[in-house]
Amino acid sequence: MSLAVEDLGVALGGRSVVEGVSFASPAGRFLALVGPNGAGKTSLLRGLAGLVRASGRIRLGEDDLAALAPRERARRVAYLPQGHEAHWPLPARDIVALGRIPHGAGDPTRLSPRDAEAVEEAMRLTDTLAFADRAVTTLSGGERARVALARVFAVGAPLVLADEPTAALDPGHQIAVMQALRGAARAGAIVVAVTHDLGLAARFADRVLVLDGGRIAADGEPEDALSAETLRRVFGVEAYRDRFRDEAVLVPWA
Amino acid sequence: MAPSRSRLVVPIAFAALLALLFLVSLGIGPVRLAPWTVAQALFGRGDETARIIVAEIRLPRAILSVAIGAMLGLSGAAMQGLLRNPLAAPSLFGAPQAAAFGAVATISLGLTDALSLWLPAAAMVGAFVSVFLLLAVAGRNAGLTLLILAGLAISSLAGAATALAMNLAPNPFAALEIAFWLLGSLEDRSMRHVAMTLPFIAAGAVILFANRNAFRALTLGEDAAASLGIRVARLRLAVIAGVAMGIGGAVAVAGTIGFVGLVAPHLVRPLVGYDPARLLLPAALAGACLLTAADIAVRIIPSTTDIKVGVLTALIGVPFFLYLILRERRRLGAGLLP
Numbered sequence: 145m146s147l148a149v150e151d152l153g154v155a156l157g158g159r160s161v162v163e164g165v166s167f168a169s170p171a172g173r174f175l176a177l178v179g180p181n182g183a184g185k186t187s188l189l190r191g192l193a194g195l196v197r198a199s200g201r202i203r204l205g206e207d208d209l210a211a212l213a214p215r216e217r218a219r220r221v222a223y224l225p226q227g228h229e230a231h232w233p234l235p236a237r238d239i240v241a242l243g244r245i246p247h248g249a250g251d252p253t254r255l256s257p258r259d260a261e262a263v264e265e266a267m268r269l270t271d272t273l274a275f276a277d278r279a280v281t282t283l284s285g286g287e288r289a290r291v292a293l294a295r296v297f298a299v300g301a302p303l304v305l306a307d308e309p310t311a312a313l314d315p316g317h318q319i320a321v322m323q324a325l326r327g328a329a330r331a332g333a334i335v336v337a338v339t340h341d342l343g344l345a346a347r348f349a350d351r352v353l354v355l356d357g358g359r360i361a362a363d364g365e366p367e368d369a370l371s372a373e374t375l376r377r378v379f380g381v382e383a384y385r386d387r388f389r390d391e392a393v394l395v396p397w398a
Numbered sequence: 399m400a401p402s403r404s405r406l407v408v409p410i411a412f413a414a415l416l417a418l419l420f421l422v423s424l425g426i427g428p429v430r431l432a433p434w435t436v437a438q439a440l441f442g443r444g445d446e447t448a449r450i451i452v453a454e455i456r457l458p459r460a461i462l463s464v465a466i467g468a469m470l471g472l473s474g475a476a477m478q479g480l481l482r483n484p485l486a487a488p489s490l491f492g493a494p495q496a497a498a499f500g501a502v503a504t505i506s507l508g509l510t511d512a513l514s515l516w517l518p519a520a521a522m523v524g525a526f527v528s529v530f531l532l533l534a535v536a537g538r539n540a541g542l543t544l545l546i547l548a549g550l551a552i553s554s555l556a557g558a559a560t561a562l563a564m565n566l567a568p569n570p571f572a573a574l575e576i577a578f579w580l581l582g583s584l585e586d587r588s589m590r591h592v593a594m595t596l597p598f599i600a601a602g603a604v605i606l607f608a609n610r611n612a613f614r615a616l617t618l619g620e621d622a623a624a625s626l627g628i629r630v631a632r633l634r635l636a637v638i639a640g641v642a643m644g645i646g647g648a649v650a651v652a653g654t655i656g657f658v659g660l661v662a663p664h665l666v667r668p669l670v671g672y673d674p675a676r677l678l679l680p681a682a683l684a685g686a687c688l689l690t691a692a693d694i695a696v697r698i699i700p701s702t703t704d705i706k707v708g709v710l711t712a713l714i715g716v717p718f719f720l721y722l723i724l725r726e727r728r729r730l731g732a733g734l735l736p
Contacts, residue, residue, distance in 0.1 A: 190621070193621075193625050194624075194625075195621055195624055195625065214624075214627040214628070214629055215627035216627075217627065218625060218626050218627030219627075221625065222625065223621065223622065223625035224622075225618075225619060225621040225622050225625075227619070229617075229618055229619035229622065230617060230618065231482035231483075231616075231617050231618075231619075232482070232617050232672045232673070232674055233672045234617060234671070234672055234673060235671070238673070239617070239618070242614065242615055242617070242618060242626065243626070245611070245614075245615055245626045245627065245628075246626055246627045250611035250614070250675075251611065251614075251675070252614070253405070253673075279672075292618075295618070295622075299626075
């Protein structure tokens with residue numbers, strides 16, 4: 145299912161924070177959304193997720209997302225917010241099962257075989273089955289981030305939006321999360337992830353959108369979008385570039 | 399783990415306890431009646447005096463303690479689910495305080511005495527005015543912080559207005575009547591009071607139960623819940639309206655009864671695996687048990703003046719609340735809660 149975003153704009157408190165954003169993507173791509181603090185990345189993602197009022201048009205396949213009922217939209221767009229909140233000490237498996245709510249599964253302890261299978265598969269992909277029965281509040285930050293990701297995968301949506309999924313994680317977990325997101329894209333979803341880590345974006349993403357001042361400053365394959373000129377202009381940094389085991393290496397340098 | 403079985407055990411156990419307390423409540427008073435006599439009287443048999451005592455004096459009181467206790471427990475569980483905070487109480491948005499003011503104003507103006515049916519009506523008006531005021535101040539799509547602040551302002555205003563009503567009471571007796579009414583009691587209520595409050599409690603309970611699965615989604619925070627198709631702003635309105643309706647109805651006939659709504663959800667939360675949706679029914683049953691037990695206790699405790707049940711629930715509830723805060727502090731210290 146392809147995604148087409150046309151002239152998307154988001155205003156917060158009367159101030160425009162995202163303006164004139166247009167891009168399109170076929171299914172199966174992993175897009176990284178990067179940009180300096182305050183560039184409007186989270187607002188753009190929340191606009192795509194329908195969490196804030198956005199102008200312009202978002203089409204996913206045949207559907208105009210703004211015209212869909214909340215539950216219909218929830219089946220098509222999965223959203224991972226920053227911070228991986230979990231307020232009650234529910235078992236990790238029940239947290240993941242919340243991802244089936246858009247499919248009508250209100251109670252995580254009474255899943256249909258199909259819902260249970262989706263939960264199991266999401267937990268397998270994120271390597272979280274080992275602590276499925278532990279209370280999510282007792283997990284480490286890395287484990288909790290993977291459970292949050294499993295919850296998003298459990299939705300089975302063709303569009304997956306993740307806001308800083310690797311923030312506050314150790315390097316091993318950062319790579320595991322990026323691999324899982326790329327895996328979801330390879331399985332057919334369109335994945336859009338906000339990240340501050342240009343190295344992870346360069347290595348894992350199929351395509352990078354650079355946002356600056358609420359507008360797209362660069363858009364393309366990682367080496368093009370994260371060109372020396374763009375990095376200097378948008379981030380005020382230079383970068384060390386290399387290839388290691390056939391993958392791109394990019395280390396910001398100032 | 400056998401979720402489907404344990405799911406039934408907790409409500410059934412509380413329901414059995416509640417049935418027992420209900421029978422005891424009907425037997426306790428100046429004239430003590432044995433459970434068998436009570437059971438006979440309930441079905442219109444046995445001694446006529448016992449029948450009158452049970453059916454006309456004690457039955458309304460017992461029904462009210464069950465219904466009001468259940469509404470308090472249910473509201474507490476719903477508020478804690480909505481706010482994702484174990485220390486939230488039904489009084490947070492100011493509805494009970496506003497209901498109390500509505501009732502007190504009618505006594506103060508000399509319109510009614512404390513057991514008249516105009517009193518509940520005025521209390522309901524107070525509760526609804528508080529909801530409209532809350533939404534007018536905070537806006538329909540307000541975030542939680544704004545709602546809590548507006549609720550704080552409204553409850554303070556209602557408290558001040560209540561104080562003014564006492565201040566302006568036409569005579570000392572009215573002031574005393576207000577003061578005692580505010581303490582919260584189920585004494586001398588009739589079936590007409592039951593008929594007055596039950597529809598509101600039932601409506602409030604239906605609204606809160608209908609939204610129970612949304613509390614589970616809210617475990618992930620409001621953004622994630624919204625992305626799962628939950629209409630969060632509408633849910634907030636529903637919970638505020640449901641709590642105002644049910645608690646307004648409760649305050650209207652019983653005065654203010656504190657801490658049952660805070661304590662009941664805590665007692666049962668571990669028994670339902672901390673699930674904020676499965677919590678609702680057991681929390682309601684636990685609230686009903688607590689209030690019925692407290693209402694039995696005030697009749698057993700020997701004292702020259704009647705102890706009001708609202709005083710007793712606060713006396714037991716506040717130390718428990720302090721214990722909860724201490725426990726939360728320890729947990730926060732251990733970094734288990736975000």
